[in-house]
Amino acid sequence: MRGVLSWLLLPLHLAMNVQTVLAFILRGQGRVKLRAKWDALNGLPGLWRKRRPIQSSRVATVGQIWRGLDKRVLPSRRARVKKV
Numbered sequence: 001m002r003g004v005l006s007w008l009l010l011p012l013h014l015a016m017n018v019q020t021v022l023a024f025i026l027r028g029q030g031r032v033k034l035r036a037k038w039d040a041l042n043g044l045p046g047l048w049r050k051r052r053p054i055q056s057s058r059v060a061t062v063g064q065i066w067r068g069l070d071k072r073v074l075p076s077r078r079a080r081v082k083k084v
Contacts, residue, residue: 004062005069012073 017037024033060068 005066016073 021030021033021037024030
């Protein structure tokens with residue numbers, strides 16, 4: 001996702017990550033979730049290096065990407081997975 005969209009969606013992304021971490025902490029699995037988040041953050045520089053050539057050849061505009069995004073905070077009832 002291009003910079004402007006990343007910055008626009010960053011607050012929502014961070015809020016949802018905090019919510020997820022808190023839910024895992026309440027389940028007693030906070031350490032695992034925090035470790036996963038830490039590992040993901042440490043992998044970002046390498047990911048950004050790989051994405052640079054891909055983004056430079058991208059043909060979709062920022063507007064097209066924005067229109068294609070599902071902007072619902074909660075998934076629709078149909079998209080929810082039933083718990084077993």
